[in-house]
Amino acid sequence: MSSKGKGVAVFVDFDGTIARRDVQLAILDRFCPHDWRRIFLDCLAKGQKSRCYLPAWYRGWKVPPEEIIAFIDQEMELDPHFPSFVDYCQRHGYHLEILSDGLDIYIAYVLGKEGLAVPYKVNQVDFSKQGAAIKFANASSCSLCAHCKTASLQEARKDGFTIIYIGDGVSDECPARHADLVFAKDSLLTYCEEHYIPHVSFHTFQDVIEQMPEEAFLKEIPSSPPK
Numbered sequence: 001m002s003s004k005g006k007g008v009a010v011f012v013d014f015d016g017t018i019a020r021r022d023v024q025l026a027i028l029d030r031f032c033p034h035d036w037r038r039i040f041l042d043c044l045a046k047g048q049k050s051r052c053y054l055p056a057w058y059r060g061w062k063v064p065p066e067e068i069i070a071f072i073d074q075e076m077e078l079d080p081h082f083p084s085f086v087d088y089c090q091r092h093g094y095h096l097e098i099l100s101d102g103l104d105i106y107i108a109y110v111l112g113k114e115g116l117a118v119p120y121k122v123n124q125v126d127f128s129k130q131g132a133a134i135k136f137a138n139a140s141s142c143s144l145c146a147h148c149k150t151a152s153l154q155e156a157r158k159d160g161f162t163i164i165y166i167g168d169g170v171s172d173e174c175p176a177r178h179a180d181l182v183f184a185k186d187s188l189l190t191y192c193e194e195h196y197i198p199h200v201s202f203h204t205f206q207d208v209i210e211q212m213p214e215e216a217f218l219k220e221i222p223s224s225p226p227k
């Protein structure tokens with residue numbers, strides 16, 4: 001996001017938000033050689049997040065990427081209203097970007113398949129004969145998240161954007177604290193309620209479109225300092 005100016009930046013989670021199912025969890029269920037749920041809960045119990053569980057999940061994987069792609073192709077289902085939301089943002093001149101703590105391999109594939117030209121930031125994974133290796137391409141000062149989405153929000157804040165965040169899960173907790181308005185469902189909804197984070201609940205992108213604030217209102221949201 002290089003152009004300076006006041007506008008609206010909309011950041012959206014992928015798994016469980018744009019994709020109806022959590023694609024990453026479906027991949028883990030199908031291919032992960034470890035007890036990934038226990039790894040996940042152990043990390044959360046220690047106060048850790050994806051920086052802890054992501055490398056542990058993919059340790060020692062020897063699954064050919066083509067097999068993963070073939071699986072995703074079958075299992076994948078997007079929120080049917082997401083393409084309309086992409087249009088909505090384009091029509092209003094909003095910056096729309098996907099921030100995911102999932103993997104580049106399936107997000108690039110799905111967006112390509114649907115013909116959706118939306119920029120995205122995500123973790124990268126290399127599959128080799130020695131096993132999979134996660135690269136923290138978008139790691140930041142936050143020590144908890146593999147891809148800490150907050151860095152993108154802070155950059156948008158610096159550039160004077162009003163920030164809307166849309167998500168459903170653990171990887172959305174960090175950025176939700178830095179948005180002007182949060183659309184939340186599932187565990188993120190509970191998190192927002194428990195932490196008094198102003199939010200709107202939603203199920204589909206049709207709900208989001210219907211509840212997007214008027215532009216006049218967006219201009220009035222004071223640009224709050226980073227929390």
Ligand SMILES: [Mg+2]
Pocket residue numbers: 013014015016017167168169171
């Ligand atoms: Mg999610």
Ligand SMILES: [Zn+2]
Pocket residue numbers: 142143144145147148149150174
């Ligand atoms: Zn973080």
